Amino acid sequence: MDFFQCIPLQSAKEVITQNLTGAVVPPETVFLLDALGRVAAEDIVAQENLPPFSRSTVDGFALRSADTFGSSESAPSLFSIVGEVSMGEPATIELLPGQAVAIPTGGMLPAGSDAVIMLEQTIQPDAQTLLAVKMVAPGENVVSAGEDVRSGAVLLKEGQRIAPQHIGVLAACGFARVPVRKRVKVSVISTGDELVDIQDIPMAGQIRDVNSYALAAMLTEFGCDVTPMGIVKDSYEQFFTALGQAVATSQLVIISGGSSVGARDYTVKAIDALGAPGVLFHGISIKPGKPTIFGMIGQVPVFGLPGHPVAAMTVCEQLVKLALGNLFGQREASGTVRLTAQLTRNVASAPGRDDFINVRLRRQQGTYKAIPILGKSGLIHLLAQSDGIMHVPADKSGLYDGDPVEVLLIKDTE
Amino acid sequence: MDFFQCIPLQSAKEVITQNLTGAVVPPETVFLLDALGRVAAEDIVAQENLPPFSRSTVDGFALRSADTFGSSESAPSLFSIVGEVSMGEPATIELLPGQAVAIPTGGMLPAGSDAVIMLEQTIQPDAQTLLAVKMVAPGENVVSAGEDVRSGAVLLKEGQRIAPQHIGVLAACGFARVPVRKRVKVSVISTGDELVDIQDIPMAGQIRDVNSYALAAMLTEFGCDVTPMGIVKDSYEQFFTALGQAVATSQLVIISGGSSVGARDYTVKAIDALGAPGVLFHGISIKPGKPTIFGMIGQVPVFGLPGHPVAAMTVCEQLVKLALGNLFGQREASGTVRLTAQLTRNVASAPGRDDFINVRLRRQQGTYKAIPILGKSGLIHLLAQSDGIMHVPADKSGLYDGDPVEVLLIKDTE
Known part of the structure; x- marks a missing residue:
């Protein structure tokens, strides 16, 4: 049996980042x-400026704010109404002191005006006369040209x-x-003599290929262009050929399965044979996901993920998305949501190992409770019941009932 | 000016839910x-059962657990190795007491065996002989047939x-x-004489149609099939025709814009004219989003959203998605993520009104800080900077620095 050397999760992340820094796909x-x-x-x-012109934010009258100085219910100031601004039309009138122009919400302020008084704060004794019963400040009820966005402002940063x-x-x-x-091109190769496609009926001893579909779904959601390469039986030659094809046509390759020692061995061998630097680590101190392989064949990162779906999805979330973040040139580490929840029972963990445990989330009075879903490692139905993945960091030997825990959401939650 | 009657947000939600209960789109x-x-x-x-057969979770030997009773390093129990199980093949051997069969991880347990001993807990003096140096319990290192999923178990509930x-x-x-x-068919009609398509250059007094695109993006992400119907100028006849077409071809209609009083008036008039029950509410006590209109034309819900993009997106999140949740028959109220964060400054709010304020989120020691982004209502650049929307409920007259607040995430966050 191959007792590979496990490295800490943090070291695995560093190896991936170091090897992919600057390796961004084209635009x-x-x-x-x-x-x-x-x-x-x-x-x-x-x-350009946004808005391109000064706009009214209310229905009312554009005027010079100075002309409303001292206005009140008992001492309104007097204006002559000299026209109106139409939506979507340039304001052609130029206001003189003591003049006002009717303006709708969103209308363009005429030259000479610097504020808008709301309809409710005016009285119109006749069609040409306006009484302002309140003072307005300069810029009141107006969004000035360029106030929202100035020409030259960065709307979106590279990598967002x-x-x-x-x-x-x-x-x-x-x-x-x-x-x-561009969408990162990802190929997924499933290996294992026991696998059949989901369209097929498994015979005794056979099971369906879960990971091709689960990983394709995860990575499609993450913005990749995923090609499932199908199932490759446990034969070094077939595997070598499939991996060579995948590396030639993809920007990232995932090999899933190979739970058997033999499969792990020839995954390592094929990665090393296809190009330098080859395998960079083999085994990580995490649970689940320990037998993970990572290497680079030339510029193409290659992951060998465990066959258990829960383990494969955990490593995909933790490491494959990190690699993809580099390929996409993302500013943030990943596109995922983490929240803090309160643990509802004690959970044991080996010190020095990062544990990831499926949890259900329940919302109580504005805070989340994280209920660990325990069961034999690798049971698939745990996935369907879980709302997120809780992380027990390597420096903890466990967590206690009531402890705050970080939960990575794996589905939308309310 | 039309001083419409505002109803509380909660009442608006009830009206929508009552009118759409059971109105689910076909499968x-x-x-x-x-x-x-x-x-x-x-x-x-x-x-069917999953796994369909009992599987080993380790590399080792399948045997009868009872035969290992009392085994230890100093007193191993003796087995004869009578064969091996191959991956993906039925296990054809039937074990007798004292016999063991080599089995890989994922291999099918042979009849007569009830446990697997790990390779590391065995010694093989020769190819036919196995010494077990540890006891194994019944079921140890085995996932039994049906242990993961039992035939008849509900994998996914209707509405998930x-x-x-x-x-x-x-x-x-x-x-x-x-x-x-099926994807809910949504039509979006933009109204307003001041609007031009984003492909066009706005003239003086004109602005680009933001909401057709922002709402289409939100609702596409929510699983809808969105048809932007383009910009309808402020003419009742054109608007009536466009709304009639939209209602005939869609399962939900959004009218965006009509910030002007006239546009609001003919939106109401056209909804009432096109079919009963017509307009069900006009005006909600929320900020932003007060001048929202909702009605039903026959079976088709119709929303009139404010023209300001921030207000339109807020109401879309709060109410349009609620209506869509009913049309999709969703079990959860919406597909959105809420988290609790700590407010970083005092925020005033009118009692009796639900306020929604854009916030930036910063993560500090596992908890989120919510930093309100304040500015004139409707400024579009606030959207680009915000990570989520904070809710000040109607029963609060404001919130204080340090208060816990509920934040609806509007983009992925780390």
């Missing part, structure tokens, strides 16, 4: 709505994931097309 | 990987959003195709 330009969830490939800089509200900001500033990082 | 069957992010249309029930880990569970149980709710 492409996409239509604004297609940029949702993608990573900005450059700083996106406003080319584009969320719906960014789409709004980009639309406002006229970016119909956006430079984003 | 469709999709390929497993395409089910990601969709809503399960029925309970998905395991049709399908996350990557569910894809794993469904793959394991052989669901290559999954019944999900």
